[in-house]
Amino acid sequence: MAAARPIFVVAGVGAGSGTGASTARLFSKNGYRVAVIARGADRAKKLADEINSSGGEAAGFGTSDYAYKSILSVMDEIKSFKWPSTQQPAQIRAALWNAGNSVFNQFLDVSEDDLNLSLQSNVQGPFAFSRQAVLSFRDNELDERGKRGTLLFTGATASTRGNTWTSAVAAGKFGLRSLSQSLAKEFGKENIHVAHTIIDGIILTERTIARHSNMPKAQFEENADARLNPDSIAEAYFYLANQDRSAWTWELDLRPAHEKW
Ligand SMILES: NC(=O)c1ccc[n+]([C@@H]2O[C@H](COP(=O)([O-])OP(=O)(O)OC[C@H]3O[C@@H](n4cnc5c(N)ncnc54)[C@H](OP(=O)(O)O)[C@@H]3O)[C@@H](O)[C@H]2O)c1
Structure with missing residues (x-):
């Protein structure tokens, strides 16, 4: 039976405390093999090791960046990878582009590097992926x-709204959203499901906890009304992957109960 286990590919898992890692863990618990792409083989391996030690099957694939050619090449590696349990390549059935830069700066402070980072992680990488x-x-x-497969993308408030400090990230996230819509229209007729999520609020991760360290825990870290739990976002991705072809979502927006929107 192991030979039939499908692959879930996730790109962008950071330190292992956010949406990418939560989604990898959930798909693994539900029978998928997981291919983890991250900048740096160590990061990818760390999450893969964790999944393997809790009874799943995962492999890490490092990339130096999210440039078009780098992502084409890392996806080639995944496609030809022989999974240890079968020594065979296996079918990719679900894929999540979750990486996204977090450059927040007023327009005149946005450098060319900031812009390139945003376009690379939100547009060029996702095109190749x-x-x-x-x-x-x-x-x-x-x-x-x-369906033949599900292709998922993580967006943000900046996917549909620019703001005073989001010119770089919004340029990328708008691009990601429009890519996902174009793909949904082009490949729906081939039974390939493409879905985009707008994460309209702050996700609880190690990085956002550090950023809000001056706030009382009761207002952010421990307040489910004020931030999104990455495990809950993962549930939404799993739900999308399980939709049958008669009722597909292209876009889902997710926000905590008390978000002002
Ligand atoms: N955190 C929030 O409050 C929030 C809110 C709305 C939307 N989002 C979006 O949600 C997604 C998941 O974020 P998350 O916070 O839950 O963290 P996450 O899943 O742990 O990781 C997101 C990944 O994006 C990649 N990344 C981060 N900064 C980058 C940069 N400067 N350049 C290139 N890649 C970068 C990292 O990839 P590596 O694995 O290679 O390090 C990181 O792991 C992202 O697309 C983000 O834009 C986040």
Whole structure:
């Protein structure tokens, strides 16, 4: 039976405390092999090791950056990877582009490097990732839900709204959203499901906890009304991957109960 286990690919898992890592853990618990892409082989391996030691099957794939060619190449590695349990390549059935830069600066303080980082992690990398995912899904038979694969993207408030400090990140996230819509329209007819989420609030991660360290825990870290739990976002991704072809979501927005929006 192990040979039939599908692969879930996730790009962008940071230190292992955010959306990418939570989603990897959840797909693993639900029978997927997990291919982890991160900047730096160590980061990718750390999460893969954790999943392997809790009974799942995962492999880490490091990349130096999220440039188009780097992502084409790391996806080639994943496609030809022989999974230890079978020594065979396996089918990619779900893929999440979760990486995204966090450059927040007023326009005149945005450097060319900031802009490049945003466009690389939100547009160029996702273009290459999508190309490889779509080509891979095309080889799959329809599954029991009537789909060949699910391609997911993590967006943000900045996917639909610019603001005084978001020119760089919004330029990237708008691009990511429009890419996902174009793909949903082009490949829906091939039974490839493409979905985008707008994460409209602050996600609870090691990085955001550090950023809010001057706030009482009751106002942020321990207040489920004030921030998104990455495990809950992961549940939404799993739900999207399980939708049958008669009722597909292209876009989902998620925010904590008390978000002002
Ligand atoms: N944190 C929030 O409050 C928040 C709110 C709304 C939307 N989002 C979006 O949600 C997604 C997941 O974020 P998360 O906070 O839960 O963290 P996460 O899943 O732990 O990781 C997001 C990944 O984006 C990559 N990344 C971060 N900064 C980058 C940079 N400067 N250049 C290139 N890549 C970078 C990292 O990839 P590596 O694995 O290579 O380090 C990081 O792991 C991101 O797309 C983010 O834009 C976050």
